[in-house]
Each structure stands twice: as structure tokens, then as C-alpha cells.
Amino acid sequence: MTTVRILGVGTAAPGLRVPVAAINSAWDRRSGRGQVGVCGADEDSLTLAWDAATAAVRAAGLDPSEVAGLWWGTSTPPFADGPSHAVLANAIGTGPLGTLTSGSTHAGVDALLAASDAVAAGRVEVALVVASDALRPGPGTGFETRAGAGAAAFVLAASNGHGGIGSAWTRSKPLLDRYRGSGELDQRDLYDGRLFREEIFLPLVGAVVDDARTPGPSSWSVPDPDGRLGAAIARRTDAGEPASQAVYSAIGDTGAAAALFGAIGAFAHSGRVVAVGYGGGRATAIEFAIDAAVPGASDFAATLANGREVSYHKGLRVRGQMVPGGETIPMGVPPESALFARGAEEMLQLLGARCDDCGTINTPPSVHPHCIACGGPKLEAVQLARSGTVHTFVVNYTMPAPFEAPLPIAVVDLDDGARVMLQVDDDGDQLEIGRRVDLVLRKYAHERGVPVYGYKARPRRAPVGA
Amino acid sequence: MSWNRVAVVGAGLIKMGELFDQSYEKMAAGAFAAAIESVDKGFEPTQVDAAFVATQRGTLWGQEGISGNTIPTAIGLAGIPCTRIENACPSGSDAFRVGAMAVASGVHDVVLVIGVEKMRDKSTEEGLLSRAASGHPIFTRGETAPVLFAPFATRHMAEFGTTREMLASVAVKNHYNGARDPYAHFQNEITIDDVLRSAPVCHPLHLLDCCPQTDGAAAVVLVSADRAHEFTDRPVYVAGFGVATDHPYLHEKDSFTEIKATRLAAARAYSMAGIGPNDVDCAEVHDCFTITEILDIEDLGFVEKGRGGIASLEGETSLDGRIPVNTSGGLLAKGHPIGATGVAQITECWWQLRGQADERQVDIRNGFALQHNAGGRGSGVAVVNILTNRREGLG
Incomplete structure (x- = not known):
């Protein structure tokens, strides 16, 4: 079998962080530690995927046009049935091949295996894999303090690269874990936490860990959906703290992205890394042989470090779980x-x-x-060029829902001489004439069930210590 | 069009404001009644040969987009020729220009120009939202009206050292004038501190840097200059006008320190009238935001480019200043019922040139008043009309 190689990786985290203590306080529960990542109003599983994917392609030293297709795994695609894959592939600029895997948080490793098979079979030369999720737990559920959002991307090819994909082991058990019913937006809480731990999670995940544990990997990425199960699994690996721990601490459970995101945390050094994906009654362990630092892996810590702390009710509002009563005013231009x-x-x-x-x-x-x-x-x-300089700007404080105020808007002189006017992906504090900005894909609106995507200008942060 | 072939013999408006109790039609009828009432020697409604009506938002604000055939019935003149003119914020100014051309062409002797706009029948949120998501689906998303002018303020401040106090001085002056105008939406005086401390609307503009949303109507009666003295011994004449367009989207602007369409329209109007900015005794200009008036007085040639802010702060545009601007209170205090705005500004010019502006009366030395609007998505159009009380031009 052809060894499939990893040319580059990328990661992305959402813009907001909700402290666990704030969530627990709202439900009169004991305080807690840590935080979860929550998408801002202009982010979702698609924009996170775009962020991670463009970073991975750039790290691989490729132009998106050299990538034949996109293999995207997410349990929260923007459309239950619709052009999710086509919109993302178009925005990244890859070819049209590939697939969208969904249905559970196992979708991320499904996408990786499918892309890897396509490369191994010689069907494509270069494949882009992206796993992303923006989990939406039911308010007040036990895992609301754990459900997060994030994305991880891999660029795969038949040769070159700094690491390869090895064997994979999959097992399944036809039992409910956490799930959403058809047409439901929020993940349901568990019927019985003890039952889940003893009869579902530990037997299934433990079995694939056993499958993959020899020869002893240097690093693991393991699921930790409640903040305790990860430690139980980690004990079974006979290794130290899993590489995935940093992700869970910073942005919570990234769902379909969790296995690959955590693995990237171990891609900065050579070694054997095993990532365990889990969800929907299935678990898969995939081994990676890393020869040297994989391009893009060094951004891992910086991705996790960003993010703005917000209140619990702000988190609920942007996830659409706290909505104003009364009549909704339609936009002037229907998205269809x-x-x-x-x-x-x-x-x-x-x-x-x-x-x-x-x-x-x-x-x-x-x-x-x-x-x-x-x-x-x-x-x-x-x-158009994807970066430029602010010529002038405003910060709009009078935006009716569904817009989020304050909304900065800037006139930007792009590096190719074009001038554009775009919303700014920031609260405006970093904005000034002459500020350098990069253009990033964000969700502009979500109306009549249709998300609308376009580019926003993201100010480059002033250099630390400058 | 040659000099002074058209005369304004009547002009009037209704009290501007939040007129929940008046329909679009009733406002129009009120303005028409005020205009014919003002004709010195009397005027019968049936003397109107044709009408041009300015309404900008039409159906978007919940009113008729077909007001060309709504207004004649509303004013009791069903059967007359009537056409709606829409040209963004200068709709009223442009309807006036078109009406003047209809008279000058000899096709009609007596033309009614009526501007009317319902801004408050829909909620602010609904109005904001329809603005914030119109035009191109993405490039214009989030562009409420202040977004179309605030970028100019940011840039003017950076390039010329214009301050928020200078911007505020425009609102203070216009509210001072509005407090002396019985037709103004707001008739209270304010201070620079009031403006600085008002809520931020769209940085760097705050609430009192912005005009209100106003319901209103205004009307003027135009006649062929040869017949003016049948109606009045003090006619006011149309000395010149100019219209200019510019690219509609803000990102297409070369400069954020001028409104190019204003500069081009002014050059055309001055040339037609055979005068320059220094000959103008007073002006009604488009002050939808404080920054807009600062740009206007520069682009109309009243002050040097870059000096608009300091000139306002130092009182050059006050009632007793070198060039009084917006003696009616302007859009900031009198209000901005879009289609009616230009026609209401012309009414103020008419009063000033006839010495009827009461407490707001300025010294008319040369006999010229200038009226200006700019608008569109990114000030893509501007109209300048110049009126005079002189039958003949300057030597």
C-alpha cells in the first residue's frame, strides 16, 4: 500500500470564549474551571474550516488550485441538505472532487480516511482534508461546559512531506451516546452519565486504544467529552498527558475536529502519534509517523491562545439559543x-x-x-489580493438584529491596487488608518435558513512588544 | 437654458416632524395649500399645467412608488400631467430642475413641484435593515446611512486635523437656526458638549451629528418669467442649476475628503448663473451629517479645501457670518424627509431672497441663494440650484 504523506496542516479556533464558571453560575451549579470556544455571530463550522484549510494549504507551500478536492468532515454543516461542500471548496479555491462526511463527530476521521484512500488509490495527487465543528449543546445540559468549536486541516499527497499516515482501527457499537434527532438543532443530554461511561464510551474507545497501543506511540490524541473520560482513556495508553489536552483546555470539545486537532499538537516533533476519533457509536484510531516538524504545526499554540472572553448570555445569543421575541424583519436581499x-x-x-x-x-x-x-x-x-491597508473606516453602533453591533467597516486598499469596502472581523479597537489587514471568510448573515458567506478584513495585531 | 426664464412665485411647506397622524397624501395636500397661499396676488389650483413630484423611498417606506398618479388626486387635480422624479437624496432638487426645464422649454407655463416623503411609517429597525442589506448582497451589507458619510469624517480628521468639536459646531449652529424656524422638526438649541456626549452612532459620528428621520412635504410654483408679475411683484428667478453623478459605491471613490459630484454640479450651476461662490449670499446645503456640511462648504467653494471644520467652528457659516449656511436649520434640525428636502430648501432660499425669513433673515447683498443636495449610496449624485431676486445677471 502507498504510504500517504502529510504536506502541511492548519488549525482554527473560534473568536469567543465562555468561561465554564459563567455557565455553571447561570444554572446554579458549583463553579468550574476552564472555558469553551464559541463561534461569533459571523463564524460557523464552514468559516472555521476555511480558516484551517487556507492555513494548511499555505503551510504546504501550495496554491489552492493545485489541490484536486476537499474532504470535509463535520457534524454541523451549515446546511442539513444543501451546498455546504460546494460553498467551502469554492471559497478555498480547490478542485470540485471530494466529499462531505457528516452524521456524527466521527466525521473528521471519516474524511481523513476517505481522502487518504483517494490519494493511495492514485485517484488524486493532492487532497485537502478538513475537520470542523461548532457544537451546539442544549442549554443546561451536562456537556454544555465542554462543547466547543474548532477546525483542523491536513494536506495529503502520495510523496514528499514530513510525515505519513499508517494503519487505522475502527470499531462500532450500536448504542446511543450524545446525539441530535432529525431536525433538532441542539445536542441532547445523556440519559445516564454512568451508563454512557461504563457501557458505551470506555468499552468502545478503550478497544481501539488497545488496538493501536503497540508499538508505544510518543503522543496520543484522545476524546474527552466531559473533562474526565479523557483522563480515564489516557491511563489506558500508558503514556503521559495526551497532546489533545491543550485543545480541550483552551476551546473545549471540538467534535469532529477533536481527533485531528489534538494530533497536530504532537506534529512539531518526530514520533508515532495516534489520534482517536469518536462519535455516533463508532471509534477509530489512526497512526501517524512524523519524521520532522510538519509545516503549520507550529501555529497550534497560537491558534489556541486567541479568543475574546464573553458572557454566557452572549454565547447563547450568538448560537441562536436566546432569541428576541416579536416579529423578525427580513433583509432587503433574500439569500435565495x-x-x-x-x-x-x-x-x-x-x-x-x-x-x-x-x-x-x-x-x-x-x-x-x-x-x-x-x-x-x-x-x-x-x-483579488487577500491583504491590504486601511484607507478609512467607521464603527457602526446602530445595527438592528441580525447584525451584531458594534460593526466596524473599512475601506481597504488591497496589495494589488484594488479598493474594497468590507466589514471588519474585530471589535474595532485595532482599527486605524494604515493598519494592515488580511481578508478572511466569515458568515455575513443567516436568514430564512440560509447562511451567507463573504470576506471580512481582519486587522493584523501589533507585534508583541512593539 | 438662458438666464432667468423661470420664476418661483409661490413656495411653502408643512411643519416637519414625526407625523403619524398624516397620510402621505395629506402631507402633499398641506404643502400644496401652503405654496398657493404664499402667492402674493392669488392663485387658483386649476392654474397648474403640470406637476413633478419627488419621493425617494417609495414602496420601501410603505408608501406609493407610483406617486406620479397618486398626487394629482391627493391635491384635487386629477387629470393633470404628473411625473415622479427619483434621484436619491437630491430627488426634490432634481424635480425642481426638471420642472424649471419644463417651463423654460415652453411646454408648460405653470408647473407645480412637490416633494413629499414618509420616513416614519415603518420602524427605525426596519428602515435601518432595508438600508443595511440593499444593493450588492455582500459588498454593501451593514451599510446604514451613517456608514456612507462617516468614512469621510475619519479621513477628513486624519488629513486636515478636523476635530469632533468642529463637527459638533455644525450641529450647534443648525439647531440654533432651527430653533428660529417654525417648520423645523427640532426647535431646540444644543451645545457642543451635547453633541460630544450624545450616543455613538457610527464612529466618529454621534447621535447629534446625524439628521433625524422626518415626515414632511414642501411645494413650489414655477411660472414662465414673462408671466411672473401676474402672480407677484417680488418673483425669485432660477439663475442656474447643475447635476453631476459619481460612482455609486464608496470603495470606488478616489478621495474621502471631497464629494466629487458636488464639485462638478456646482461648477455647472455657477457657470450657468454666471457667478462664483463669493457672489452667494446664503446657502441651503445637504447636512445629513455634520461632516457632510463641512465637505459641502469646501466643495461648493465657500471655503478652502480642508478649512470646512475650522470655518464652521469660527462662525463663518452662522446667520451673521461671512456666508450663512442652512439658515432653516438644515437637515440636522429641520429634518430630512428625503423627497421633500430639496423643495423645502428652495422654500427657505425663496424666503431669504424676498426678505421674509424673520429672525433668520440674512443680509442679501448680491441677490443670490444656493441650494444643494448630495446623496445616493456613496454620494453618487449631487444637484445644485441657484436662485436670484435679480431679473438680470451680474454685469
């Missing part, structure tokens, strides 16, 4: 409308129209049949 059909590709691929005559880049192409500088009609679609 022709405007979006015309604008979809230019937004996801961030296209401009360059004038053949004078070189000016017009944005967006769909509303510019003629050049704004010279009036010329010959325009060619080009991809």
Missing part, C-alpha cells in the same frame, strides 16, 4: 434571490474585473460592465 446567484462566485472566490485598457481593478464584477476609471468595456476576471 438572483442577486446571490450572480454574486456567489465573485464573493466566494473574491474576484475583481481588471480593465484591459487601463489596468484598474473593479469590484465586484457583476455590477461593473464598464471600468470605473476609463469607462472601457473589456474586463477580465482576476482574483
Whole structure:
């Protein structure tokens, strides 16, 4: 069998952190330690996936156009049935191949195995794997203090790279663990925590750990859905603290992303790493042979360190679990409308129209049949630069729901000379004329069940100590 | 169009405000009644040959988008030719220009221009939201009205050292004038501190840097200059006008320290009137936000580029200043019922040129008043009209 190699990895964490103590206080429970990662209003499993995927492709030293397809695993795709995969692949800029695996938090390792098989079979040369999740626990459930959000991405190829994928062991047990029923948005709580631990989790996860434990790996990534089960599993590995512990401490249970995210924590050094994915009555252990630091793995700690602490009710609000009563006011432009059909590709691929005559880049192409500088009609679609400098900006404090105020908006001079006006992915504190920004994919709106994605300008932080 | 072929012989408006008790039609009828009432020698409604009506938001605000055929019935003149003019915030100014051209062309002798807008029939949230998500589905998302002007403030402050106090001085001056205008939405004086301490709306603009949402209507009667003296011994003439467009989206602007459409429209209007900015005795300009008036007075040539802020703070545009601006209270105090705004500004100019502005009356030396609006998504259009009480042009 061809050994499938890892060319690069990427990670992403959501923008918000809710302290566990705040959650427990709201439910009159004893205080607790730690925090969970929560998506801001403009983030979801798709934007997290985009963040991690673009980082991985960049770390691999590739252009997205060199990647044949996207294998995406998530238990929380933005559409239960819809263009989730097409939107993400389009926004990253990969080819159309690949698949979306879903249905449980096992989906992340499913995606990795499927992509690995496609590379091994010679069907694709380069595959992008991304596992992401934004878990939505039922308010007041036991694992609300653990459910988090995050993403991890791998770029795979048949050769080169700094590590390879080895064997995998999968087992299943047809029992309910935590789950969502059809049409339900929130994960249900467990019927009986002791039953789950003794009859479901430990037997299933323990079995694949036993399968993978020899020869002794240097590092493990193991599931820890409640803050205690991970330690029980870790004891069975005969190793020290799992590499995944850092992820759980910083942003909680990242669901389908957890196994791969945790593994990346051990990819900065050579060694044998085993990642255990779990969910939906299935568990899989996958071994990685790391020869030297995998490009992108060194960003692991920085990814986890970012994030802004917010209150529990802010967390509920952005997850859509605390909604204002009364009538909802529809947006002026329905997301299913022709405007979006015309604008979809230019937004996801961030296209401009360059004038053949004078070189000016017009944005967006769909509303510019003629050049704004010279009036010329010959325009060619080009991809816009993904970074630039703030020319001027505002911070809008008067935004009705579903917008979140304050909302900074900036006019940005991109590095290719194009000028765009975009919402800013920040609270505005870092904003000033001349500030460098990078363009990142974010969720602009979610209306009538349709998420709408576009780019926002993310200010680069001032260098530490500067 | 040659000099002074069109005269304004009547002008009037209704008290601006939050007019929950008045329909769109009733406001229009009120403005029409005020305009014909103002005609010195009397005016019969049936003398109207044609009407142009300005309403900007139309159906988006819950009112008729077909007001070209709604208004004649509302004012008791069903059967007359009537057309709705929509050209963003300058809709009223542009309806006036189109009405003047209709008279100047000789097609109609007596034209009614009526501006009317219902801003408050829908909730602020609904109005905000429809603005915040219109146009291009992504590039314009989040752009409420202040977002269209606040970026200019940020840049003007950075390039010219304009301060929030300078911005605030515009609101203080316009509220002072509004407190002396019985038609103004707000008739209270405010201080610089009031503006600085008001709630942030869209950094760097705060609540009192912004005009209100206002219901209102205004109307003027235009006649061929040859017939003006049938109606009044003190006609006011249309000396010149100019319209200009610019790219509609903010990211297409070359500069965030000027409104290019204003500069182009002003050049055309001055040229047609045969005057320059120094000949203007008073002006009603588009002050939807304080920064807008600062840009206006620069782009109209009243002060040097970059000096708009300091000139406002130092009183150059006050009632007793070198060039009084927005003697009516402007959009900031009088209100901004979009389609009616330009027509109401022309009414103020008409009063000033005829010496009827009471406490707000300024010294009319040369006999010229200028009226201006800019608007559209990113100030993509501007209109300037110049009125005069002189039958003949400057030497």
C-alpha cells in the first residue's frame, strides 16, 4: 500500500470564549474551571474550516488550485441538505472532487480516511482534508461546559512531506451516546452519565486504544467529552498527558475536529502519534509517523491562545439559543434571490474585473460592465489580493438584529491596487488608518435558513512588544 | 437654458416632524395649500399645467412608488400631467430642475413641484435593515446611512486635523437656526458638549451629528418669467442649476475628503448663473451629517479645501457670518424627509431672497441663494440650484 504523506496542516479556533464558571453560575451549579470556544455571530463550522484549510494549504507551500478536492468532515454543516461542500471548496479555491462526511463527530476521521484512500488509490495527487465543528449543546445540559468549536486541516499527497499516515482501527457499537434527532438543532443530554461511561464510551474507545497501543506511540490524541473520560482513556495508553489536552483546555470539545486537532499538537516533533476519533457509536484510531516538524504545526499554540472572553448570555445569543421575541424583519436581499446567484462566485472566490485598457481593478464584477476609471468595456476576471491597508473606516453602533453591533467597516486598499469596502472581523479597537489587514471568510448573515458567506478584513495585531 | 426664464412665485411647506397622524397624501395636500397661499396676488389650483413630484423611498417606506398618479388626486387635480422624479437624496432638487426645464422649454407655463416623503411609517429597525442589506448582497451589507458619510469624517480628521468639536459646531449652529424656524422638526438649541456626549452612532459620528428621520412635504410654483408679475411683484428667478453623478459605491471613490459630484454640479450651476461662490449670499446645503456640511462648504467653494471644520467652528457659516449656511436649520434640525428636502430648501432660499425669513433673515447683498443636495449610496449624485431676486445677471 502507498504510504500517504502529510504536506502541511492548519488549525482554527473560534473568536469567543465562555468561561465554564459563567455557565455553571447561570444554572446554579458549583463553579468550574476552564472555558469553551464559541463561534461569533459571523463564524460557523464552514468559516472555521476555511480558516484551517487556507492555513494548511499555505503551510504546504501550495496554491489552492493545485489541490484536486476537499474532504470535509463535520457534524454541523451549515446546511442539513444543501451546498455546504460546494460553498467551502469554492471559497478555498480547490478542485470540485471530494466529499462531505457528516452524521456524527466521527466525521473528521471519516474524511481523513476517505481522502487518504483517494490519494493511495492514485485517484488524486493532492487532497485537502478538513475537520470542523461548532457544537451546539442544549442549554443546561451536562456537556454544555465542554462543547466547543474548532477546525483542523491536513494536506495529503502520495510523496514528499514530513510525515505519513499508517494503519487505522475502527470499531462500532450500536448504542446511543450524545446525539441530535432529525431536525433538532441542539445536542441532547445523556440519559445516564454512568451508563454512557461504563457501557458505551470506555468499552468502545478503550478497544481501539488497545488496538493501536503497540508499538508505544510518543503522543496520543484522545476524546474527552466531559473533562474526565479523557483522563480515564489516557491511563489506558500508558503514556503521559495526551497532546489533545491543550485543545480541550483552551476551546473545549471540538467534535469532529477533536481527533485531528489534538494530533497536530504532537506534529512539531518526530514520533508515532495516534489520534482517536469518536462519535455516533463508532471509534477509530489512526497512526501517524512524523519524521520532522510538519509545516503549520507550529501555529497550534497560537491558534489556541486567541479568543475574546464573553458572557454566557452572549454565547447563547450568538448560537441562536436566546432569541428576541416579536416579529423578525427580513433583509432587503433574500439569500435565495438572483442577486446571490450572480454574486456567489465573485464573493466566494473574491474576484475583481481588471480593465484591459487601463489596468484598474473593479469590484465586484457583476455590477461593473464598464471600468470605473476609463469607462472601457473589456474586463477580465482576476482574483483579488487577500491583504491590504486601511484607507478609512467607521464603527457602526446602530445595527438592528441580525447584525451584531458594534460593526466596524473599512475601506481597504488591497496589495494589488484594488479598493474594497468590507466589514471588519474585530471589535474595532485595532482599527486605524494604515493598519494592515488580511481578508478572511466569515458568515455575513443567516436568514430564512440560509447562511451567507463573504470576506471580512481582519486587522493584523501589533507585534508583541512593539 | 438662458438666464432667468423661470420664476418661483409661490413656495411653502408643512411643519416637519414625526407625523403619524398624516397620510402621505395629506402631507402633499398641506404643502400644496401652503405654496398657493404664499402667492402674493392669488392663485387658483386649476392654474397648474403640470406637476413633478419627488419621493425617494417609495414602496420601501410603505408608501406609493407610483406617486406620479397618486398626487394629482391627493391635491384635487386629477387629470393633470404628473411625473415622479427619483434621484436619491437630491430627488426634490432634481424635480425642481426638471420642472424649471419644463417651463423654460415652453411646454408648460405653470408647473407645480412637490416633494413629499414618509420616513416614519415603518420602524427605525426596519428602515435601518432595508438600508443595511440593499444593493450588492455582500459588498454593501451593514451599510446604514451613517456608514456612507462617516468614512469621510475619519479621513477628513486624519488629513486636515478636523476635530469632533468642529463637527459638533455644525450641529450647534443648525439647531440654533432651527430653533428660529417654525417648520423645523427640532426647535431646540444644543451645545457642543451635547453633541460630544450624545450616543455613538457610527464612529466618529454621534447621535447629534446625524439628521433625524422626518415626515414632511414642501411645494413650489414655477411660472414662465414673462408671466411672473401676474402672480407677484417680488418673483425669485432660477439663475442656474447643475447635476453631476459619481460612482455609486464608496470603495470606488478616489478621495474621502471631497464629494466629487458636488464639485462638478456646482461648477455647472455657477457657470450657468454666471457667478462664483463669493457672489452667494446664503446657502441651503445637504447636512445629513455634520461632516457632510463641512465637505459641502469646501466643495461648493465657500471655503478652502480642508478649512470646512475650522470655518464652521469660527462662525463663518452662522446667520451673521461671512456666508450663512442652512439658515432653516438644515437637515440636522429641520429634518430630512428625503423627497421633500430639496423643495423645502428652495422654500427657505425663496424666503431669504424676498426678505421674509424673520429672525433668520440674512443680509442679501448680491441677490443670490444656493441650494444643494448630495446623496445616493456613496454620494453618487449631487444637484445644485441657484436662485436670484435679480431679473438680470451680474454685469
